[in-house]
Amino acid sequence: MVKNIIEPVCANRRKFLAGTALVLATSWSGLRPAAAEDKAPVVLGFATGLSGAQAQYGRDNVKIGELFAEQMNSQGGIDGRKVSVVSGDTQDQPDIAISLARRLIREDGATALFGHGGSGLTLALSQALKSTKVPLLLSYIWGNSNTGPSLPSVYRIGPFNAYVATLMAKYLKQSPYKNIVILAEDTAYGTDFAKDLSGKVDAGLKVETIPFQAKIQDLSPVLGKLASGTQPDAIIVAGNYQIIYSLQNQIPAAGLKSQIIGAWDYPTTPEFWETAGKNGVGVIYATFTGPSVKLTATGEAFRASYAAKFGRDPLFYEYFLWDCLNALRKAVTDSKSVDPAVLTETLAKVSFEGTTGSIHFNQEEGAWNQALSGTLFMKQYTEVKQTDAAAKVVAEIAP
Amino acid sequence: MITRPRRTEAAAKPSGRVPVDLVATGLRVAYERDVEILRGVEITAAARRISLVIGPNGAGKSTFLKAVAGLAPVTGGLVTLGGVDITRWRPRDLLAHGVALVPQNGTLFPAMTVRENLQMGGWLRRREKAWLGESIEAVVNRFNLPRHLVDRRAGDLSGGQQKLVEIMRSMIMTPTTLLLDEPTAGLSPKMASQVYEQIAALPGDLGVTVLLVDQNVRSSLAISDDVYVLAMGLNNDRGTARDITERLGEITAGWLRQGVSGAVKS
Amino acid sequence: MRRPKSSPKSLLDMQTAVQTLILGTAIGGVYALMGVGLNLIFGVMRVANFAHGALYMIGGYAAYYLTLATGAPMPVAVIGAMVVGGCVGYFVNAILLRPVYRSRLERPSEFTLIVTFALSLMATSAAAVFLTPNYRKFEGMWPDTITLFGFVSMSGDRAVAFVTALILLCALLWLVHFTDLGRGWRALTQNRMGADIVGVDVFRLANLAFATSGALAAAAGAVLVPLYLAYPTMGESVIVKSFVIVVLGGLGSIAGSLVGGFLLGWAEALGSVYIGSGYTDIYGLVIMLVVLLFLPRGLFGISEREV
Numbered sequence: 005m006v007k008n009i010i011e012p013v014c015a016n017r018r019k020f021l022a023g024t025a026l027v028l029a030t031s032w033s034g035l036r037p038a039a040a041e042d043k044a045p046v047v048l049g050f051a052t053g054l055s056g057a058q059a060q061y062g063r064d065n066v067k068i069g070e071l072f073a074e075q076m077n078s079q080g081g082i083d084g085r086k087v088s089v090v091s092g093d094t095q096d097q098p099d100i101a102i103s104l105a106r107r108l109i110r111e112d113g114a115t116a117l118f119g120h121g122g123s124g125l126t127l128a129l130s131q132a133l134k135s136t137k138v139p140l141l142l143s144y145i146w147g148n149s150n151t152g153p154s155l156p157s158v159y160r161i162g163p164f165n166a167y168v169a170t171l172m173a174k175y176l177k178q179s180p181y182k183n184i185v186i187l188a189e190d191t192a193y194g195t196d197f198a199k200d201l202s203g204k205v206d207a208g209l210k211v212e213t214i215p216f217q218a219k220i221q222d223l224s225p226v227l228g229k230l231a232s233g234t235q236p237d238a239i240i241v242a243g244n245y246q247i248i249y250s251l252q253n254q255i256p257a258a259g260l261k262s263q264i265i266g267a268w269d270y271p272t273t274p275e276f277w278e279t280a281g282k283n284g285v286g287v288i289y290a291t292f293t294g295p296s297v298k299l300t301a302t303g304e305a306f307r308a309s310y311a312a313k314f315g316r317d318p319l320f321y322e323y324f325l326w327d328c329l330n331a332l333r334k335a336v337t338d339s340k341s342v343d344p345a346v347l348t349e350t351l352a353k354v355s356f357e358g359t360t361g362s363i364h365f366n367q368e369e370g371a372w373n374q375a376l377s378g379t380l381f382m383k384q385y386t387e388v389k390q391t392d393a394a395a396k397v398v399a400e401i402a403p
Numbered sequence: 404m405i406t407r408p409r410r411t412e413a414a415a416k417p418s419g420r421v422p423v424d425l426v427a428t429g430l431r432v433a434y435e436r437d438v439e440i441l442r443g444v445e446i447t448a449a450a451r452r453i454s455l456v457i458g459p460n461g462a463g464k465s466t467f468l469k470a471v472a473g474l475a476p477v478t479g480g481l482v483t484l485g486g487v488d489i490t491r492w493r494p495r496d497l498l499a500h501g502v503a504l505v506p507q508n509g510t511l512f513p514a515m516t517v518r519e520n521l522q523m524g525g526w527l528r529r530r531e532k533a534w535l536g537e538s539i540e541a542v543v544n545r546f547n548l549p550r551h552l553v554d555r556r557a558g559d560l561s562g563g564q565q566k567l568v569e570i571m572r573s574m575i576m577t578p579t580t581l582l583l584d585e586p587t588a589g590l591s592p593k594m595a596s597q598v599y600e601q602i603a604a605l606p607g608d609l610g611v612t613v614l615l616v617d618q619n620v621r622s623s624l625a626i627s628d629d630v631y632v633l634a635m636g637l638n639n640d641r642g643t644a645r646d647i648t649e650r651l652g653e654i655t656a657g658w659l660r661q662g663v664s665g666a667v668k669s
Numbered sequence: 670m671r672r673p674k675s676s677p678k679s680l681l682d683m684q685t686a687v688q689t690l691i692l693g694t695a696i697g698g699v700y701a702l703m704g705v706g707l708n709l710i711f712g713v714m715r716v717a718n719f720a721h722g723a724l725y726m727i728g729g730y731a732a733y734y735l736t737l738a739t740g741a742p743m744p745v746a747v748i749g750a751m752v753v754g755g756c757v758g759y760f761v762n763a764i765l766l767r768p769v770y771r772s773r774l775e776r777p778s779e780f781t782l783i784v785t786f787a788l789s790l791m792a793t794s795a796a797a798v799f800l801t802p803n804y805r806k807f808e809g810m811w812p813d814t815i816t817l818f819g820f821v822s823m824s825g826d827r828a829v830a831f832v833t834a835l836i837l838l839c840a841l842l843w844l845v846h847f848t849d850l851g852r853g854w855r856a857l858t859q860n861r862m863g864a865d866i867v868g869v870d871v872f873r874l875a876n877l878a879f880a881t882s883g884a885l886a887a888a889a890g891a892v893l894v895p896l897y898l899a900y901p902t903m904g905e906s907v908i909v910k911s912f913v914i915v916v917l918g919g920l921g922s923i924a925g926s927l928v929g930g931f932l933l934g935w936a937e938a939l940g941s942v943y944i945g946s947g948y949t950d951i952y953g954l955v956i957m958l959v960v961l962l963f964l965p966r967g968l969f970g971i972s973e974r975e976v
C-alpha cells in the first residue's frame with residue numbers, strides 16, 4: 005500500500021529514502037499516542053432477517069455477536085480495538101438487505117458482515133457489496149454458489165449443499181431405501197441440494213425431485229398423487245419455511261408411509277415437536293452434532309458462556325458463527341488492520357483453533373474460501389419430545 | 404329562532420307531522436376549492452305547495468337539491484326546515500325529519516327486484532313488516548305498475564320504468580318534503596302525465612311539500628305554485644307559475660344568450 | 670395402500686383425478702371463506718381491505734392462545750377467534766377508518782388502502798416481536814387420517830376445516846339474502862347513492878361488514894392452524910389469494926367469491942398435480958387472467974353504477 009503511493013514520486017534512490025523516512029516518521033508519530041480507543045474499532049455487522057419467518061435465528065445471531073463483543077472488550081478489545089455490533093432487518097428481501105448492508109458499512113463503519121438468510125438473498129448481497137471488499141462471513145448458508153473465486157471477500161465456515169449432498173449420498177447407499185423422492189423448495193438452497201444429491205447417488209437408487217414454492221402452505225394434492233402411485237421408500241425434505249413443519253402431518257395424511265428425512269436439522273428447532281406432534285417420532289434428519297464431535301477448549305468456553313446467556317446449549321450452526329467471529333479476530337490481529345481489502349486477503353491465510361477443530365480456508369474448485377469440517381450424523385427420533393442429544397444415531401458419515 | 408334538535412328515527416313516523424316551510428338562504432356549494440357551483444341561492448319551498456326550479460343545463464339545479472339533501476358540500480348559507488337548521492345533515496337524518504330526495508340519475512338497486520327496491524324505501528321503518536307490505540301494495544296500485552314487473556330485477560327494467568319505480572320508492576319513504584329532480588325525464592308522454600297527476604295530488608292528499616326541478620317546463624309549470632329560475636348558480640328570476648308562464652319566451656331566450664356554463668371561478 | 674394390486678391403470682388415473690378434485694374442493698372451501706369476507710367489504714365500502722390477511726393471522730393466534738390458556742376444545746377456540754376477529758374488524762373501521770365517513774375526504778379509497786396496508790404490516794411485525802416468529806400449532810379436533818371412498822386420504826382436520834367453512838358460508842349467504850342487514854349491505858353494494866337517500870346508515874353497516882368479514886377471516890385462520898400452523902406472516906399468502914378470488918368472482922359479488930374460492934382451489938390442486946408442482950401460486954393468477962379476458966367484470970360481476 006505504502007509502496008504504491010510512493011513509487012511514482014521517487015525519481016531516484018535519494019528521494020525514495022527521504023520519502024521512506026518521511027512516511028515512517030509520520031506513521032510512527034501518528035501511532036505513538038494512539039491508545040486502544042483511538043484505533044479504528046472493529047464493528048461486527050449483522051444484516052439478517054429480524055421480522056420474517058426466520059427472525060428467531062437472526063436475533064440469536066445478533067445476540068451471539070454481542071456476546072463475542074462483550075468478551076473481546078473485557079479482554080481489551082481485538083488488537084487493542086474496541087468491538088461493537090451493528091444490526092438491521094433485511095425483511096427477507098434482497099433489495100432491503102443490500103441497502104441495509106450498505107448503510108451498515110458506510111454509516112456504521114461495519115468491518116465485516118455476518119450472513120444469515122436465504123442463499124439467494126445472500127448471493128445478491130455478496131454481489132452488490134463486492135466492490136466494497138468488506139469481508140462477508142457465512143456460517144449457515146448452504147448454497148453452493150454463495151462462495152467462489154468471483155466473490156473473493158466471501159468466506160464460509162460450515163457445511164454447504166454439495167458437501168452435505170456428498171455425505172448424504174453415502175448414507176443413502178448404505179440405507180435400505182431404494183426409491184426416493186426429494187421435496188425441494190424453489191430456492192437456491194432447495195434446488196441446488198436436490199441437483200447435487202440426485203447427481204451423487206448410486207445408479208441403483210431411483211430419485212425423483214418434486215419442486216415446490218418455498219412459502220406454500222399445502223402440498224396435499226401433490227402428496228396425494230405420490231401416494232396413489234408407487235409409494236417412495238423415503239421422502240427427503242429440503243426446505244426452509246413453514247411447510248416443512250407441516251409436512252410431518254401432511255405426508256402421512258396423504259396416505260404415504262414413506263420415511264421422512266430432513267435434509268437439515270430442522271427437527272431440532274424449538275417448534276418441531278409442537279408442530280409435528282406424535283408424527284415427529286420416526287423422523288430422520290441430517291445434522292453435524294453428534295456424540296463423536298469433540299469440542300475444543302474454544303468450543304467448550306463458547307458453550308459455557310452461551311449457556312449462561314441463553315439458558316440452553318448452542319445449536320450446531322451457532323458454533324460455526326462463533327468460528328466466523330474468531331476468524332475475523334484472527335485476521336485483525338494478524339494484519340493489525342481493519343481495512344476491508346487487507347482483511348479479505350488475510351482471511352485466506354488465517355489458521356486458528358475453532359470450536360470443533362483447527363480451521364483454515366480452502367481455495368479449491370467447488371469449495372472456495374471454504375473451511376471444510378464436520379461429520380454428518382443421520383439421527384432419528386424414537387419417542388415424542390426427544391431432544392437432539394437423545395435421538396438415535398442411525399449413521400455417522402465422515403467426509 | 405333556529406334550534407338543533409336530536410336527530411332520531413322516531414321523527415320519521417307520520418304521527419304529529421305538521422307541514423312546514425323549507426328555506427334555503429345564501430346557499431353556497433363548491434365541489435372543488437375556488438369553484439363555486441352555487442353562489443348564494445335563495446329558495447323557499449312553502450309548506451303544502453309545489454315549488455318549481457328551472458334553469459339552463461348546468462345552472463346548478465341538481466346541485467341545489469343535493470345540497471339541501473345533504474349530498475353536496477355546502478360551503479356557506481343556511482337551510483332550515485320549519486325554523487330548524489338542517490344544513491349539512493346526513494340524508495339519513497333528513498329522511499328521519501321527512502325530507503326525501505329523488506335524484507336525477509338512477510338510484511335503484513339493479514340486482515334487487517322491484518319489490519325489494521320498494522322495501523328499501525321503507526328502510527327506516529323496516530321492522531314494521533305489515534305496514535311496509537301494505538304501503539307497497541298501495542303504491543303499486545296508485546301508479547298502475549304492471550303486476551308482472553314487481554318481481555323483475557330493477558336493472559332489467561327500461562329507463563322510464565326505472566324512473567317510475569324510483570318515484571314510487573320515494574312514496575314509501577313517506578316524506579313531508581319531497582325533492583324531485585326531473586321526475587319525468589325519459590318517460591313516455593302518457594306515463595309522464597300520469598306522474599305529474601300524482602305529484603299534483605301530493606300536497607292536497609298527503610300534505611307533502613314538493614320542491615321540483617324540471618326541464619319539462621310547460622308540463623311542470625301547469626302543476627306548480629311558485630317558480631324559481633336559476634342561472635350560473637344564482638337566482639335569476641322568480642314568480643308565481645302564472646307569472647312565469649307568461650314571460651317564459653323571454654326567460655328562455657335569456658338562457659341562450661348567457662350560455663350554459665354553471666361553474667364560475669371566484 | 671389398500672388398493673387391490675389388479676387395478677387397471679386407467680382406474681388409478683381416474684382415482685388420482687377424483688382425489689385431486691376432492692382435495693382441491695377441501696382447500697377451496699376455506700379460500701372461499703376468505704374471499705367472501707374481503708368481497709363483502711369491497712362491495713359495501715368500495716375499498717380493498719389489505720388488513721384481511723392480518724385478521725386471518727389474528728384469528729390463528731387467538732385460537733392458539735385460547736387453547737393454550739384455557740385448554741378449550743377447538744369449536745370454542747374457533748368461536749373465540751371469531752369474536753376477537755370480529756371486534757378487531759369492527760374497531761379498525763369504527764376508529765381508524767372513521768374519517769372516511771365523518772369528513773369529506775378527497776380520496777377515501779386511497780386513505781383506506783394506506784391505513785389497512787400499514788395496519789397489516791404493523792400487525793405482522795407486532796406478532797413477530799411479541800409472539801415470536803416461531804411456528805405454532807394446537808391439536809385439531811380430528812387429527813387422524815381419514816379415507817373417503819376407499820382411496821382419498823386426508824387429515825380429519827381438513828374435513829373439519831371444510832365443514833366449518835361451509836357452515837359459515839351458508840350463514841353468510843343467509844345473512845346477506847334473508848336479513849335486513851344483508852339487504853342494507855346489498856343496497857350499499859349496488860348503489861351507494863340509492864342507499865344514502867333511503868336512509869341506510871353507511872357507517873353502522875360498514876362497521877358490521879368489517880366485523881363480519883373479520884370474524885370470517887379469523888375463523889379461516891383458526892381452523893387452519895392444525896393444518897398450516899400459526900406464524901406472523903401467515904396472512905401474506907392468503908391475502909393475495911383472497912384478492913385473486915374477489916377479482917375472479919367479480920367485485921362485490923358474494924356468490925362470485927364463493928365460486929371463485931372453489932375455482933382457485935381446483936386450479937391449484939389440478940395445476941400442481943398435472944402441470945407442475947413448483948408453480949402453485951401461478952395457476953390461480955392464470956385462471957384469473959383468462960376469466961378477465963372474456964368477462965372483464967369477473968364471473969358474477971354486477972354492473973357497477975358510479976354515483
Ligand SMILES: Nc1ncnc2c1ncn2[C@@H]1O[C@H](COP(=O)(O)OP(=O)(O)OP(=O)(O)O)[C@@H](O)[C@H]1O
Pocket residue numbers: 434435440458459460461462463464465466467507618664665666
Ligand atoms: N360532483 C361534482 N363534482 C364537480 N362538479 C360538479 C359535480 N356535480 C355537478 N358539478 C358541476 O356543477 C355544475 C352544475 O351542475 P348541476 O348538475 O347542478 O346542473 P343542473 O342545473 O342540474 O343541469 P341539468 O339541467 O343538465 O341537470 C355543472 O357545471 C357541473 O359540471
Ligand SMILES: [Mg+2]
Pocket residue numbers: 464465466507584
Ligand atoms: Mg340536473
